Amino acid sequence: EAGVAxxxxxxxxxxxxxxxxWCNPISGHATLYWYQQIxxxxxxxxxxxxxxxxxxxxxxxxxxxxxERLKGVDSTLKIQPAKLEDSAVYLCASSFYGTHNExxxxxxxxxxxL
Amino acid sequence: xxxxxxxxxxxSVPEGAIVSLNxxxxxxxxxxFMWYRQYxxxxxxxxxYTYSSGNKEDGRFTAQVDKSSKYIxxxxxxxxxxxxxxxxxxxxxxxxxxxxxxxxxxxxxx
Numbered sequence: 001e002a003g004v005a006x007x008x009x010x011x012x013x014x015x016x017x018x019x020x021x022w023c024n025p026i027s028g029h030a031t032l033y034w035y036q037q038i039x040x041x042x043x044x045x046x047x048x049x050x051x052x053x054x055x056x057x058x059x060x061x062x063x064x065x066x067x068e069r070l071k072g073v074d075s076t077l078k079i080q081p082a083k084l085e086d087s088a089v090y091l092c093a094s095s096f097y098g099t100h101n102e103x104x105x106x107x108x109x110x111x112x113x114l
Numbered sequence: 115x116x117x118x119x120x121x122x123x124x125x126s127v128p129e130g131a132i133v134s135l136n137x138x139x140x141x142x143x144x145x146x147f148m149w150y151r152q153y154x155x156x157x158x159x160x161x162x163y164t165y166s167s168g169n170k171e172d173g174r175f176t177a178q179v180d181k182s183s184k185y186i187x188x189x190x191x192x193x194x195x196x197x198x199x200x201x202x203x204x205x206x207x208x209x210x211x212x213x214x215x216x217x218x219x220x221x222x223x224x
Contacts, residue, residue: 004157040122042202042214043158056211091157103212105157 002026004106006092012112018080021109025073025094031055033103034067034077035091043091049075050097079111087113117141120203120215129224133190137203137215140184144205144213147179149188152200152217161201162188193222 005024013019025032030051035043046065047057051072060067064083069075079086089108095101120137127133135149145166150158162177164170164186170177176189186205190197200217 040216042118042120042204042216043212044214045211048211093157102160102163105159107155107157110155 004092004094004104006090006106006109008109009107010110010112012114013082014114015084016081018078019082019111020076020078021090021092021111023075023077023092023106025075025092026104028096029094029104030072030097031095031101032069032075033093033095034075035093037089037091037108039088046077082111082113084113087111117213118203118205118215121218122216124219124221126221126223127193129193129195129222131193131222133193133197133220133222135188135190135201135203135218135220137186137205138184139186139205139213141205141207141213142181142184143207144181145208146206147177147186148204148212149175149177150202150204150214152202154199158202195222195224198222 032049034046037043046060047067048055049069052069067077089110091108093103093105095103118139147164149162152158164177167179167181174191178187198221200219202217203215204212206212
């Protein structure tokens with residue numbers, strides 16, 4: 001079974017630039033999550049999708065972050081404009097249905113904002 | 115006060131030692147408790163999943179939950195160098211949001 005795929009693996013940008021991350025969840029998984037993991041901290045949920053609908057985006061900084069999951073499969077997370085404090089690993093995870101099934105994580109995208 | 119507190123370590127033990135990792139939490143509504151292992155530059159992977167209080171054992175790993183004390187533990191017996199990683203606790207209530215600890219960095223020395 002293929003795992004959660006993410007790209008790019010690494011990205012370096014300057015502040016005020018925009019960036020986009022892509023995630024392809026495990027086939028058949030209805031729930032998709034984006035987490036932000038700052039160095040030395042645990043992952044923080046940014047947004048959770050159930051199929052192509054948003055379940056929770058309470059911690060997404062909506063003035064600069066946006067995410068979509070068209071057709072209930074792949075998802076993209078965008079930051080525009082980026083700030084220095086956005087430097088982090090952005091993890092995508094998926095689960096079969098809902099939170100209390102096991103979440104499978106991708107390898108993450110490491111973003112550095114200069 | 116953070117929802118979940120976890121000692122970041124680092125923790126260094128000799129091979130074969132018993133390792134104890136712990137988290138405390140403040141939200142009495144938490145019912146689902148998980149431990150994840152994260153190798154360097156990888157995503158977290160689920161090790162143990164426990165609902166409510168009690169113990170759960172899986173091979174060399176044992177998870178304990180004490181809801182009265184708001185305290186969870188992960189024990190690793192006969193630790194191996196391959197266990198060297200960061201261990202994250204996570205928990206959730208019925209609102210479906212996971213709250214992660216900051217992670218404990220573990221090194222098992224051969």
